[in-house]
Amino acid sequence: MIKGPILFLGIGGSGMSSLAHMALDLQIQVLGYDQKNSDTTDYLKERGVILYHSIGEIPLNGIQMVVYSSAINDKHKEVFHRIKEQNIPLKHRSEFMHLLVSNQKSISVAGSHGKTSTTTMVSQILTEMGLNPTIMIGGDTSLLQKRGGKIGTGEYAVYESDESDGTFLKHKANFRLLTNIDNDHLDYYHTREKLEQAFLTYMGFDVPGEVVLFARDPGITSVLESNYKTVVFDKGFRLSLLVTKEQTYEKWFQYFVSNYQSQITVIEYEISSDCLYFVFKNEKYSLTLPFPGIHYLTNGLVALTCALKLGITPSKSIEILSRYIGVKRRQEILGTWNGVTVIDDYGHHPTEIRMVINSLKEKNKANGKLHVVFQPHRYTRTKLLLNDLADSLTGADFLYLLPIYSAGESQIEGISSMSFLPFLDKTKTVLLPGLMEEDLMKIQSKLQKGDLLLCLGAGNVRDWGTQLLNGQH
Template identity: 45%
Template sequence: MNLKFTSPFFIGIGGSGMSPLAHILLDFGYQVFGSDKSSDSSVLEKLKERKAKIFSTIENLNLSTIDAIIYSTAIDRSTNPIYLKLKEKNLPEFHRSEILHNIFKTKKSIAVAGSHGKTSTTAMIAQILLENGLDPTVMIGGEVSFLGGRGGRWGEGEWGVYESDESDGTFLNSSPEVKIVTNIDNDHLDYYKTFENLKLNFARFIENNENSKSVVCLSDSGVSETMKLIPDKAGILGYSDKNESDSSQVNFSIEKDILHFQKNNTKYQVVLPFKGEHYLKNSLAAILASEIAGVSIEDSINTLKKYLGVKRRLEFIGNTHGIQVFDDYGHHPTEILSVIQSVKQMKGKDSRCVILFQPHRFTRTKELYKEFSLALSESDFVFLLPIYSAGEEEIEGVTSALIFENSLDLRKIYPLTGDLTLDIEILIKFLKKDDILVTLGAGNVRKWGELFLQKKQKEKSSSI
């Protein structure tokens, strides 16, 4: 691995795209430094356990041994005080994508792209490659139990798998052997400006050279529209539920939580521990990509029967008084709808699907507030939090009230204040036995679910 430093400093090291890279460099023997606004997250604790040195402010920051700066698009380099302090030393600077691509160009790699499902699909492939002896290098934008609660590892095997982030266009700067596109939706338009431009960039990603192959979900309308922009479809393997007779397509169907497909004149069935058609579709992409890497379809299917999942992907966090609480990272209308559909498959006849939603970013809320309202209407009840800024400046007139005001049934949605103590009291009064509560969003909404469980459990203890 030819990186021109030995002691890099990650700005925002706790981010989902940064901490896995830090773990890979720690595996490789680098001394890792970093900063993060949060000082107590489990992500940071795992890095500290591995001797990474992490700071929350510029005080006590010793610059003498740091020899490079690593940043992400989320960092505002014009105002971030730690970046500005490090810049005074004239250190070389690298965007996180440069480090990612430098690591994985030393391997045969599988890059997983798409508006939704990247993390789950990457995790499925990583678990398949690991359990079948390929010792892969892995970068997952989430914490997984089979990597000890981390999202990144260096492996000695010839293959690697990583999430390829389309949000800032940097996914076009890589050259993987296998490229997956799970779906293409109208997200990140603050960068791409138009959906057409987003599709053009995905078309560039999908199109192959003589050394690469692509696996794409043709059931998705965004992907099928993007395919029309690609003149040379060599090396592209599609998977679809449209049941067309095309040698470059694998047909599948989903019945009663089982995915059926046929390849090489053999019929297969896939069953996962998690409910939801989106998981099953992602599993087929993982199986097809893993076959290219040398794992048989049968072995991949056997691994996925024991798929362990990813933290914050419909993650069960507790049960009290007969109320189940889950947490999910979903922050786009399509993801919200998938989560609600999965919960509906889980709940009994007396259960309610209750969503506690925290919108993520002012720009996304401005673009998609009507779609958010429509997706959330599929649940039995919604509690709505204020927007989580993710470092963005506020936009005048853009609040979670836009989602509330466009709701199809105002009797089924209730705006919360964002004050944890007050909000939890409302949840305690509302939720009842057999309800399923899902805290939903890419911000800190999980805190509401965890505190609800704590408070409700104390209520139970005090009544004994």
Template identity: 30%
Template structure:
């Protein structure tokens, strides 16, 4: 049986409870019997889901939202010191706990799998959660996105396995002590916190060093940053590599596209194994193989887990089909790093063949655009045409001179057809005006561009194109 509540977390208060990472921890605590409360900037379906579990969720941030009997206040790195609820917690001497410490406490006493990497974490964590559930192992899990099935980003299960997405962006993944760790890739990102690849590698080395004695690191064999990490860790931890490289321990022999699915064949311990992946693209096939290797490292039979992986049908915002109108399909992509953008566009190209792909892209963060704007523009050249919005700031203040024009100029230099749109409200009409029957529209980015997919479908329906 899974353990109960961590000490001093029986009446937690979450600041920013609606966030993907925060809400997952809050849900698990509520399911374990805690009296959960918290606040978020706006009303949401996530807030309603938390209330259905018995949590008290306030809209807006105010000192009076923090109850006097709260045993701790849980925050993420996005919460600023001038938040009124955080200020009240300091005044009253209520312990303040970072969400990574809260998650680490939830995993204590279980068999954790921690999934890390610059991108692909949510998908791989979700694949493990779904497949282990399909096998009746009843894992607990905390994911940075909502599953298509079973419909939640977190669950308290009564099994012994806990699957968690491990966030490197603020080095909080150093708090975990997994039995199995996955590193999907190691690239420079999160430029507000990391100044160089040297710092990134040092951070991932620290993460790998937290694996419990006798545990396993599952790591990509094909990606340069991951290979360098493997070299640095040589002999310090049991390592299982996966990928298409000839020297991979779990070698991918083929990835055969089958519409919006694919068939994957691997060699493990000298034996071939073929299984289905119910989402498109080579990068998702690699994620599935990473999940397979991690499960096998925990002692789960490879053939059983491979079959169960087919039950995974996707995560919201990860190439999620939003609908079809006037012969145009609209798909939502969370991709916001150039590598992710390229992977999703290549996956869509393999799925739709010669059909036109139109992208509505919203850059995410000024710092990321400053460092990777040119690469984002080159990625957009893989589409037949793109519309580029203003930068979504999220937690950042503007940086002088850094705008989406950096991306637009780079895209045009790479030969791309790009249309800038200032202010996202006019974008659905622009995209619908460009689209014609047989096209695929991809809304892309980590911000609120996801809200525009349904509006594009409405525009297409109303114009009858």
């Protein structure tokens, strides 16, 4: 049994705040440290959390456990030293989460993109089926009423599994879902090979459990093709492969089917006119969602395949997902300004950027132009992915570049938003200084009725959209 008080270092982060809410659900006293106030920390204080903004202020007497995130680093050596001196158990957030779900059947969702949406979809299906799951989501969804995490009394625990620092490999869930593999967090992994090896380990072919793979993804296909000869299946392992029809003839697929036919579930699908069609046990099904974009449909297929493994019929999952509630900062409509729809999206990786730009351009093609206010996220990511980031933005009709959002990183010499300019069409690209009033005047001058204004990035780019709507410029 977990006892409090528990101190959360970096409690304002999305993952940490979710865990803090789960601890509060268990009636555990929670203390927190974060440098900044935010809506997230304000809500935690409403629920009784004692919040500190200075490391030196934190009283450690009586603390039973300290939970920290990867954002807490060498800058905080002093407090780690004090914690160790007093022999207080110190847990990374991933370790603490696994403690919380240790008495339930766990469902983890991993992938370079789509983790939050897919976790929310699985959670919504289980919740509406009355299964009362424990849930931990790295995003804000109305399903959890601003909390990001909750303790449920049901049989299952659903959580988002973050690969950014490798800690997603510390626990093998009973159900392991994987949406895709892409070049991200190479500042941690350094090479594509090490990144792929981490995801291969996550799949856990030699560990009992159900695994659902969206095998249409090139990254997942690459890992399977590179490793199928060395895969050893545990007797308790079951695999679901989501594929398109043309994939059934590929070499790796034939190998899996011929050697492990009884342990493989294959679901073939196709997408046409914002609808995903698939066949299961000779029955034909179609899935549509309230949000545009192929990526949402394929995430939905991953979610309902997981639900299948829990005994929930495709028809029931499809009905629930037809009213999928979505996640804040994923194609979230903020409002309208002079006939212009203002949208916020968290996308900050080239693949995510292409997906959201393509889906919104298709949605609005008969009405007006797509204006994108892009805020690059982290100096390291910008340096590593500069060419691909620039290419992903070319679909915008008008592009406005904000200064890089550092996310706490030190500036890298020679890397700034100006680094994008050689790769972009200068006739439709505007470099913004990051001054709200000046920026909005430049943006407004190009907007026409019927246009879309997309605020894109993982930092605070949303503020430019809300300020435009509020008339504070």
